[in-house]
Amino acid sequence: MSATLAGRIGELRSGTTYTVETTTATDHLTIPAGVRLVAPEGRQLTLTVDGVHRDVVPGEYRGEVVLSVTESNVVDFSFMNIAYQQHLAQALYLDQDGVVPARSVLAAAPGATYEEGVLADVAIVSQGSLLGGVYAAGGRHVVRGADITLDGDGGDDFTGWGAGVVSAGKGTRLVLEDATIRTHGVIRTAVLADQGSDLVVKNSDLRSSEGVLPDDYVPNPEFGTMKSVPWMLGLDGNCRTTQLLGDHGSATYVNCHLETEKWGVLSNDISSGARLTTINSTVVVTGDSGYGAYALGGATHRHYGTEFRVRDYGMIIDVGGDTVILGASDAASVAAVDEELGLGLTAEESAALAPRPTTVRSDRFGVMLHASVDMEAPVAQVHVRDGASFETGKAVFLVKGVPARITVDGGAGTRLASADGVLLQIIDSDDPGPRLGPDGGLVNSGVYHEKPGDPSPVEGFDVTEGHERDVRVSFTEVTASGDFCNGWFNGTGPQRMGGETGIAPEPEPSGKNLVLDLDRCTLSGVISSTVAKHARPTIGAADWRLIGEVTNTVAPAVNNGVIVSLTETTWTVTGTSHLTGLTLDESSRVVAASGEVRFTVDGVEVPLRPGSYRGAITVSPV
Incomplete structure (x- = not known):
């Protein structure tokens, strides 16, 4: 049953819908249970009591009561x-x-x-x-x-x-x-x-x-x-x-x-x-x-x-x-x-x-880079300068399956500090994305499944050379302690909008190198390709906080090269590091806190001198 409110404010009957045609003021309004007050089509009805907005629901209202009817x-x-x-x-x-x-x-x-x-x-x-x-x-x-x-x-x-x-x-x-x-x-x-x-x-x-x-x-x-x-x-x-x-x-x-x-x-x-x-x-x-x-x-x-x-x-x-x-x-x-x-x-x-x-x-993290839909979108840039500082529990920079350009200028005293000791972490996307619900709409019911086994090399991908869609990081005049971990696997598997039960094709396998330039820096830590693993191999909505959090095991690069260039820089190696490229000038040093370092290229130990090296490189404390 429906009716117009005019003249009925004191006699509203349960089970009736009343249309409020114009703004109406009173000092006492009772809306019985089962009564609905609505505005004419294309308009809005708003209740205020002594100037305070209230929902138009059954109840008793006293004071300066106004039912305002406004254009939508x-x-x-x-x-x-x-x-x-x-x-x-x-x-x-x-x-x-x-x-x-x-x-x-x-x-x-x-x-x-x-x-x-x-x-x-x-x-x-x-x-x-x-x-x-x-x-x-x-x-x-x-x-x-x-x-x-x-x-x-x-x-x-x-x-x-x-x-x-x-x-x-x-x-x-x-x-x-x-x-x-x-x-x-x-x-x-x-x-x-x-x-x-x-x-x-x-x-x-x-x-x-x-x-x-x-x-x-x-x-x-x-x-x-x-x-x-x-x-x-x-x-x-x-x-x-x-x-x-x-x-x-x-x-x-x-x-x-x-x-x-x-x-x-x-x-x-x-x-x-x-x-x-x-x-x-x-x-x-x-x-x-x-x-x-x-x-x-x-x-x-x-x-x-x-x-x-x-x-x-x-x-x-x-x-x-x-x-x-x-x-x-x-x-x-x-x-x-x-x-x-x-x-x-x-x-x-x-x-x-x-x-x-x-x-x-x-x-947890300082800056996280990811792609919600388009994994081929243009590269993002992050510039840290003028003494900006980070204090984080996890990685300062977390890069999830996307290219990036990160520059840190430490000339004004920029400080990077991570409680778990990771300055930069690269992983595949661990976002399982939404899924199609029973009514055809999207619902957040995806489940992340960690990739089993070891990665297979991506055909034609060169881990010793930089690529346009790599992660490129440049530090200038930075003093920091922490690790750089390239835990990229091969880019396949669950990603946002992807996977067998998702709404888009699964991406093709790909590689992603870390290209790291250190200019006039003092760094203490590990720089390496790694195998990155989540705390659980399967992550659903109840475990949302596990997304992005991994542990690293250093390992030779497969699809995750690490190419490092040192200019007037001292790198103190704190653990075995696997690289695919290393360039250092006459003013740079690679040392270990406990003494000298062991340097191998393609399994052969060689003296570490200024120059450029490519291949399967290990740098480790003696």
Whole structure:
């Protein structure tokens, strides 16, 4: 049974659905069990009590009770062959001219004012699901001093459904100053930049904590229905604090505190050529799983003077031509970003940004590089400079089945420290990927199976020469202790979107060399091809934390050459190392703490002198 609400607010009958045609205010509303209140088609219905958003569910409500009827904010999502729409409601909707009352639940932000491009006095509290805070679609706006608290689940963090603040659309520029945003709930994002917009966040505190997934939720990677991080990344959680989506947009955080309980803090997803920048900010994971930042789609990530305190990964790079810079917030770097992105930093704001290096403290890995779909995507680049430092529990750099270019400039005192003694680890992808569910959709039900036996040599692959899609690492003026382990097998077997039960053909066998250049460095450790093994040969969702974690046994290269070049460098060998190439100049030394080293080429012991060597090389302490 259905009816119109007009004139019936005190006599709602169980079993009836009432349509609320227009915004209605009262001081007392009782919604009996079995009653549904809905908006007309194409519109949204929102309940507020004394300015606080509540879900429209049976109960008794007293005070300033408002049932707001607003136009739907229809947001389109499209990626590859996937397209859908979401119908959003938000407290304040902005277009190029300012606040649009017809699309704004004004009762949820009663004190807000907008004048000459500045939105002020924004105080939004949600104790229900799905309502967004501020949504800017067009124009140039400053949101000053917003205080937003959202307690309840979001709807879709690819469209900003239920997010605290959203900027969307090419030409949209939103500056968020002195904001405090707290979210608590499944995919209840704090801020989101989409569709090529530019978002600038200054002097703000953004924090998210996760909610409780529905009992019937099946973990999946589908856009629009994904509510938790795919476990195959070696992660857990159901809420990302920030999102950067769309092509050629930007999100910049200056002097901000950015925090998540789990999953991720700075997410960059489904985009091309995006730019994400942090300056003098803190990036924190408080729960037992989560990453600091995620880059993909040819994105440029710059982190200047930013402190990362995370559980699983400082950064994840989904290889696709991304460039990641970890450096210092010196005046020149800040000024360059200010000019490029038009941040509009005042002289006082710039002067307040004390120069400092970026630091990454991670319970597990520093930077992980992988490929979620396209294993042949363009090579990613990671640049560590200006005294940036890492303190990690596991490998500082973890490269999973993809090419990479990693440079570390230690001239300003860069420090790399790994508790398990591994500076760089290369392995095949151990991501089993999603599988087709009973209804034809994708579900995260894959299981990783470690490759049995020994690798077979890939025909035609030369382990003694560098290749375009190898892992190339360059250290300059770095002093460090730790190992470089190339545990690549042959690239076959379970990979994301691959394998017999996956949705794409299994990749062809391939090789991958580590090409390591050390210039004016002092290194103590093992540099070697290895056999890398997980703690268990089979890994499913319950063992998500075992993804990426391996132990190494040094062994001669099969498809995993190690080519090392030393320039004015001292390498102290701490254990047997298997190489396929070694070049050292007159100023370089290879020594052992206990004395001289034993050097063999193709099984023959030879004196180790300056020059270039190729073949099956071993370097070991005597």
